Amino acid sequence: MVGIKDIEDAIKNIRPFIHKTPLIHSNSFSKLIEADVYLKAENLQKTGSFKVRGAFNKLTQIKNGNVIAASMGNHAQGVAFAAGRLGLHAKIVMPVTAPIVKQEATRGYGAEVELYGESFNEALDYAMSQKNYKFIHAFDDEEIIAGQGTIGIEVAEDLKDIDFILVPVGGGGLISGISIAVNALSPGTEVIGVQAKSAPSAYSSFKEKKISSNPPLPTLADGIAVGKIGDSTFDIMNKYVDDIVLVDEDSIAMAILLFLERKKLVVEGAGAVPLAALMENKERFKGKRIVLVVSGGNIDFTLIDRIIHKGLASSGRIGVFEVVVDDIPGSLHRISGVIASHRGNILNVAHERVAADLPIGKTKVIFTVEVRSSEHLGEILSGLELKGFVVKK
Numbered sequence: 406m407v408g409i410k411d412i413e414d415a416i417k418n419i420r421p422f423i424h425k426t427p428l429i430h431s432n433s434f435s436k437l438i439e440a441d442v443y444l445k446a447e448n449l450q451k452t453g454s455f456k457v458r459g460a461f462n463k464l465t466q467i468k469n470g471n472v473i474a475a476s477m478g479n480h481a482q483g484v485a486f487a488a489g490r491l492g493l494h495a496k497i498v499m500p501v502t503a504p505i506v507k508q509e510a511t512r513g514y515g516a517e518v519e520l521y522g523e524s525f526n527e528a529l530d531y532a533m534s535q536k537n538y539k540f541i542h543a544f545d546d547e548e549i550i551a552g553q554g555t556i557g558i559e560v561a562e563d564l565k566d567i568d569f570i571l572v573p574v575g576g577g578g579l580i581s582g583i584s585i586a587v588n589a590l591s592p593g594t595e596v597i598g599v600q601a602k603s604a605p606s607a608y609s610s611f612k613e614k615k616i617s618s619n620p621p622l623p624t625l626a627d628g629i630a631v632g633k634i635g636d637s638t639f640d641i642m643n644k645y646v647d648d649i650v651l652v653d654e655d656s657i658a659m660a661i662l663l664f665l666e667r668k669k670l671v672v673e674g675a676g677a678v679p680l681a682a683l684m685e686n687k688e689r690f691k692g693k694r695i696v697l698v699v700s701g702g703n704i705d706f707t708l709i710d711r712i713i714h715k716g717l718a719s720s721g722r723i724g725v726f727e728v729v730v731d732d733i734p735g736s737l738h739r740i741s742g743v744i745a746s747h748r749g750n751i752l753n754v755a756h757e758r759v760a761a762d763l764p765i766g767k768t769k770v771i772f773t774v775e776v777r778s779s780e781h782l783g784e785i786l787s788g789l790e791l792k793g794f795v796v797k798k
């Protein structure tokens with residue numbers, strides 16, 4: 406099993422190539438949770454995620470030849486970047502369905518991208534079968550784990566008396582490395598893993614004390630949507646991790662939005678789950694000193710407007726409701742007058758006249774309104790009801 410010595414060696418191996426990322430104190434998150442909250446900003450790491458740490462530690466130990474990995478995300482970019490810097494040839498296998506932006510980002514770091522298979526698993530099997538290449542596993546590998554563990558050393562160097570460190574978990578390489586380092590250097594700190602409810606494979610395996618596979622459902626935290634954790638990461642997690650918690654999609658969206666709004670940090674879903682976990686478990690973390698591992702910032706910008714919208718809706722800053730009214734001139738004007746009198750800002754209005762449950766002569770109007778809070782939305786809805794409108798949220 407990987408030990409602290411391996412992680413100390415790893416930090417020497419990788420220091421010339423990576424950033425020591427900042428540990429940022431957050432006043433606003435501290436206030437929000439009534440705790441003392443710090444962010445280990447791996448979204449500011451080279452390639453936008455911590456993955457380069459493991460990749461450099463692994464690849465500095467391969468003197469020459471070709472390496473191969475299967476990944477659609479941060480592991481691809483980490484391996485591609487490290488191989489380029491170390492003068493190795495890297496091939497990254499992606500399924501034919503991989504988004505073009507991801508293919509291009511990986512090519513941009515100098516790797517050869519080969520498209521193979523319809524699914525990630527087909528691409529993975531193909532990559533593992535390539536004889537002339539050394540296969541680089543994304544998490545179930547001692548050098549990769551030791552590389553990711555260097556985050557634990559940096560955090561322990563920068564801050565003392567940490568009560569909790571919260572770490573996103575996919576296959577478990579990141580939390581394995583960090584938990585080994587933290588156990589050795591900051592033994593009073595509890596290590597808590599975080600997964601999305603839609604992709605709970607490490608959570609189930611940890612709780613049931615046996616490896617189980619759960620095919621992940623779609624989630625905003627796509628970077629940690631892994632169906633099955635590794636054998637070695639499972640053993641390490643059982644030994645050193647204190648707990649794993651799950652978070653839902655609404656809080657992940659809200660967390661991404663909070664990072665943007667309050668900290669001006671671009672954080673992807675997987676990197677935002679520790680903040681989501683704080684918000685979902687305020688009582689547990691109140692009054693404590695907490696480090697959140699903000700593991701990556703490679704968010705899909707084609708989705709960001711939808712994520713922001715979801716985050717605003719979950720945090721009660723956008724309200725969507727429908728009102729059934731007589732389909733005559735002036736109805737809309739009366740409703741918008743009530744909304745304006747409560748200082749709600751109408752963002753969108755949609756009409757529906759053909760719903761099966763709609764009587765002839767009526768129309769359904771769906772409003773999207775910007776509000777200050779869910780209480781403010783409640784005031785608007787009561788105002789409409791007082792005027793005789795039937796409102797449905």
Ligand SMILES: Cc1ncc(COP(=O)(O)O)c(C=O)c1O
Pocket residue numbers: 454478479480543544573574575576577578579580628629631673675676700701702
């Ligand atoms: C941004 C981000 N956070 C966390 C993880 C989880 O890492 P691991 O699979 O080692 O648990 C990943 C994995 O790809 C990731 O991309």
